[in-house]
Amino acid sequence: xxxxxxxARANPxxxxxxxxPVDVDKRLTVIGLTRTELADQFKATGVPERxxxxxxxxxxxxxxxxxxxxxxxxxxxxxxxxxxxAEQFTLARPEIVTEQISVDGTRKWLLRLAPDAWxxxxxxETVYIPEENRGTLCVSSQVGCTLTCSFCHTGTQTLVRNLTxxxxxxxxxxxxxxxxxxxxxxxxxxxxxAGGRFITNMVLMGMGxxxxxxxxxxxxxxxxxxxxxLSLSRRRITLSTSGVVPMIERCGEEIGVMLAISLxxxxxxxxxxxxxxxxxxxxxxxxxxxRAYPGLSNARRITFEYVMLKGVNDSPKHAKELVQLLRxxxxxxxxxxxxPWPGSPHECSEWDAIEAxxxxxxxxxxxxxxxxxxxxxxxxxxxxxxxxxxxxxxKAREQLERAPA
Ligand code: SAH
Ligand code: SF4
Numbered sequence: 481x482x483x484x485x486x487x488a489r490a491n492p493x494x495x496x497x498x499x500x501p502v503d504v505d506k507r508l509t510v511i512g513l514t515r516t517e518l519a520d521q522f523k524a525t526g527v528p529e530r531x532x533x534x535x536x537x538x539x540x541x542x543x544x545x546x547x548x549x550x551x552x553x554x555x556x557x558x559x560x561x562x563x564x565x566a567e568q569f570t571l572a573r574p575e576i577v578t579e580q581i582s583v584d585g586t587r588k589w590l591l592r593l594a595p596d597a598w599x600x601x602x603x604x605e606t607v608y609i610p611e612e613n614r615g616t617l618c619v620s621s622q623v624g625c626t627l628t629c630s631f632c633h634t635g636t637q638t639l640v641r642n643l644t645x646x647x648x649x650x651x652x653x654x655x656x657x658x659x660x661x662x663x664x665x666x667x668x669x670x671x672x673x674a675g676g677r678f679i680t681n682m683v684l685m686g687m688g689x690x691x692x693x694x695x696x697x698x699x700x701x702x703x704x705x706x707x708x709x710l711s712l713s714r715r716r717i718t719l720s721t722s723g724v725v726p727m728i729e730r731c732g733e734e735i736g737v738m739l740a741i742s743l744x745x746x747x748x749x750x751x752x753x754x755x756x757x758x759x760x761x762x763x764x765x766x767x768x769x770x771r772a773y774p775g776l777s778n779a780r781r782i783t784f785e786y787v788m789l790k791g792v793n794d795s796p797k798h799a800k801e802l803v804q805l806l807r808x809x810x811x812x813x814x815x816x817x818x819x820p821w822p823g824s825p826h827e828c829s830e831w832d833a834i835e836a837x838x839x840x841x842x843x844x845x846x847x848x849x850x851x852x853x854x855x856x857x858x859x860x861x862x863x864x865x866x867x868x869x870x871x872x873x874x875k876a877r878e879q880l881e882r883a884p885a
Contacts, residue, residue, distance in 0.1 A: 507570040509594070510543055511653055512646020514702050525568050527561070535561070537708070543571060544709035547653070547662030573654050574647070577603065585610045586855030589654060593623075593647055602641060604687055606651040608659065609854045614680040615673075619651045621697055622688025627722055629742075629755050631787055633821040633859075634687045642693040648700035651686075652710065655679060682712060684719040685740070691724035691731060698735050714738075720785065725761040725769045732774030739773055740783040740814070741766065745793050746801035754793070763805070770809055781810040787818050788829035788837070795833075799840035806846065813841050813848040819856060 513521060519536040527535050538557060542548040549571055551562040574591040581587050587608045595601050607618040624637035656662060659678045666672040682704070684690040690697045701717065704710050719731060720740040731739065743766075745751035751758040758766075770782050784806065788794050802813070815838055818828040829837075834850055841848035 507568055509646050510539065510569050510571055511573075512644060512649050512700070512703065514645075514699055515540060515706065521569075525564070539565070540706075540709060544703075544706070546664070547656060549573070573657065574650055576654065576658070579658065580858040582855040582858045584854055586858065587658070588855060588858050589658065591651065591654060593643075596641075602639070604643065604647070604651070606655060606686060607855060608655055608679065610678070615678045616681040616683055617652060617655050617679045618683050618686045619648060620686030620688055621648060621684055621690040621693050625688050626692065627689055627755070627757055629722060629744075630753060631744075631789060631818060631824065631826050633824070637687075640688075642696060643688070645696045645699035645703070648696060649703050652679070652682065652704060652712075679712075681716045681718075683740075684717070684737075689722055689724065690719050691721045691727040694727055694730065701735050701737060715780070718783065720783075722755050722757050723761050723766045724757070725765050728769040728773060732776075736775065738780065738783070739770070740785055741770060742787075743784045743802075744787050744789075746798050746805055750793055754789075767805060767809065770811075776810055778810045781812050783812050783814050785814045785816055787816045788834050789818050790827040790829045790833070792826065794829040794837055796836055796840055799837045803841060803844040803846070811846060813846050815841075815848055815850045817850065817853055819853055821859065
């Protein structure tokens with residue numbers, strides 16, 4: 481059984497989603513095409529057959545190793561071909577609407593995407609979280625989310641569409657632009673990290689359910705992991721799912737990234753309330769799919785995310801149940817203090833309760849770090865993301881409703 485985008489809550493007038501929406505200027509974006517797709521495009525646009533592979537590799541390196549923003553910069557490509565390429569392709573990035581920097585160094589970008597085939601311009605958020613020895617980019621996979629987890633701000637955003645592969649890859653490209661992670665900028669930066677990477681890890685934990693956008697996430701990861709391109713290791717990428725059971729095996733087989741499961745409860749009655757998808761794929765099915773996850777081993781554990789909600793799922797009894805449930809699965813547990821958002825229905829557990837919970841999981845032999853909330857002051861922490869456009873629209877609607885007739 482294949483999972484599909486549940487558009488029940490999406491705008492009924494929204495057009496269908498295409499893999500690569502056409503720019504209004506009709507040029508195709510290079511970013512987001514896989515290497516084979518790029519070569520095929522060059523072939524179709526009249527690049528001589530014997531040059532196709534070489535040209536595709538050349539352009540690929542300019543785009544993904546050097547961060548070229550125009551074809552003009554590609555000095556080892558003939559002027560004629562550069563002009564021809566510029567007529568048919570673009571290297572455009574999404575527009576940065578806002579960049580916010582938290583007191584803890586977390587950065588959040590609100591990106592306005594290129595108009596889709598129907599002229600609509602959607603917005604998504606991408607977050608960069610610097611830590612002592614690494615930096616993690618949290619990437620969105622959808623505009624909004626069709627699921628409605630009770631504790632998640634993104635789930636309240638009704639406007640939903642899948643991101644294309646290029647829109648997923650573009651988030652990493654924009655982050656590298658802004659952080660100065662291309663060779664030219666790094667060479668001038670005395671504080672550049674030793675390995676040349678600010679972004680060492682990536683998590684698909686931004687807006688949206690990545691396993692409801694499987695094909696585009698898969699294509700994007702192929703590009704991001706390409707050894708001659710951005711070259712991010714699949715072991716440094718974690719995909720988080722709320723539990724789309726039928727797609728979990730394919731995720732391991734075809735995308736091959738690390739898996740995180742948003743578990744959040746140990747009993748179906750509670751999980752049904754928190755993660756309504758549980759009614760379709762209950763805990764037992766979900767954990768069976770985890771046990772069968774391709775490539776699972778002690779070196780490649782599944783992360784179980786557990787948001788700490790006061791009086792809901794945070795008692796010592798729940799912690800013991802969690803240990804029982806995870807028995808036999810190479811696992812680690814991420815305890816996430818609940819991040820509130822305006823109008824949210826829950827409260828974060830008391831610190832003592834979180835510590836007691838972590839202690840029980842730890843004693844059972846599982847690593848269970850409590851994730852320090854990052855970027856709360858700029859609403860960049862887990863579950864707080866929601867496009868500002870949607871917030872503004874909601875505000876405008878509210879004002880209209882309040883206005884006297
Ligand atoms: N849709 C995917 C990935 C995005 S959510 C999923 O649900 O797994 C990324 C993580 O943030 C998930 O574990 C999610 O449960 C958690 N999260 C959502 N809202 C949160 C909140 N308000 N506070 C803390 N964590 C939250
Ligand atoms: Fe969607 Fe994940 Fe938020 Fe649930 S927690 S509403 S699946 S983004």
